[in-house]
Amino acid sequence: MEVHHLRTLRELRDRGSVTAVAQALHLSPSAVSQQLASLQRGVQLPLTEQRGRVLVLTPAGERLADAGGEVLESLARAENSVAEYLLARREPVSVTAFHSAGLAWFPSLIASSLADPDGPAVRCRDEDVSINGFIDLVGDHDVVIAHRPLASDPWPGQRVHVTPVLQEPIDVAIHREHPLAKQQTVSLPDLVGETWVAAHEGFALEPLLVQAMFASAGTPIQITHRVNEFNLVAAIIAETRMVGLLPRYTGLIPYFREHVVLRPIQSLALGRHIDVLTRPEAQSRVSTRSVIERIVKIAEETRRHAEGS
The missing domain is CATH 1.10.10.10 (Winged helix-like DNA-binding domain superfamily/Winged helix DNA-binding domain)
Incomplete structure (x- = not known):
């Protein structure tokens, strides 16, 4: 053969x-x-x-x-x-990520690459795909930053190498002046009658909202707008007092933190796995492993900063 x-x-x-x-x-x-x-x-x-x-x-x-x-x-x-020792570490590495991870981590990843002339140069690209689409991206990029709901099936290990990066909680996003903002947590009954901004069907956060709907014993949830880009979700919430779901660590840029707050839902564990997917042969390269290590470190810094703020 x-x-x-x-x-x-x-x-x-x-x-x-x-x-x-x-x-x-x-x-x-x-x-x-x-x-x-x-x-x-x-x-x-x-x-x-x-x-x-x-x-x-x-x-x-x-x-x-x-x-x-x-x-x-x-x-x-x-x-x-x-x-490996001299040359492979300097080979360029292509990285793709969904929007919120790209916004949260690409600037630091690019800056760290520029600050290390002996390390690999990164080539970043954002991709807005459904959960099933991340596996297909592995054929075109060295590193794919992907996400999936906590209760979803694992990535197919026979096709990709998986590096866990972060387990990120998902919270309800509400305007700072919304009555629920005074509470440290919200319950599903608190959200009855609210108008929602939700992710597109088939994308990682959309099943979480469906899960919340079933958990609320049949209470209907009114989804008026379908928006994947989290800063657009935050902008809508800041202007209209609607509610939505946003990731706790990567969902808000500082500007929107002045207008939007995040509150966990009582008795409902919402979250997502964020992982790096690579083909096995890409994972074997020093340059790729170096970039993955940087991503994991940057993600951990993002988590610590969000929890400390």
């Missing part, structure tokens, strides 16, 4: 189509098909099958793609073994 054939099979599993694989590997679709055919000739069981107009992996193909990922990880470690 050729290594580039295994890489092509793994890309087909992760990207879902020959066209997408061709674009990612800078090949023609026919070249991708030829590589898959060459790999198939050395294997007795079918690795792919046509499902409608889409070529997908068979169970045998899935197993070989997983094994191919381990081969690529081992090769990446071997390729970095000599250059």
Whole structure:
């Protein structure tokens, strides 16, 4: 088996189509098909099958793609073994994050990179995707900062390496002059009749609101606006006295802390996991690990600052 054939099979599993694989590997679709055919000739069981107009992996193909990922990880470690000390640490690292993590952490991450001429240069990009979309980003970026609700299924460990960063509580955001702002906590009955600003369907905070709805014994919650960008949520709350859900550590910039306060909901543990996702071979590089360590440190500083304020 050729290594580039295994890489092509793994890309087909992760990207879902020959066209997408061709674009990612800078090949023609026919070249991708030829590589898959060459790999198939050395294997007795079918690795792919046509499902409608889409070529997908068979169970045998899935197993070989997983094994191919381990081969690529081992090769990446071997390729970095000599250059690791001097060169690999300076290799650029691409980082993508959802909006609130980017706003909270990108400035410090970029500043620390500029202050360390011997370390890796970071290339940052924000991405606003649903929970299921984070796995797809791993194929295009070295480091993906992702989030998911506390009660959700873990990330698929056979496809990505997961580094836990932060477990962040989610609070109700209300205007400082709202009557509920005088309380240290709020209950679900306190929120009956309030008008909500909520995240888009399928995004990480939207299931939390649904959870709150079920926990409130059928009390309807009026969702009037769907907004993913937390500073826009805070701006709406500051002007209209509506309520929403915001993360405790990364949800508010200092300006909005003058107008909006966060209060936990009694007897309801709302929160999210924030993790770094990488492909195993990217995780094996010193430059990538260095950037991940910086992200974890910056996130911890953000948490301590928020809890101390």
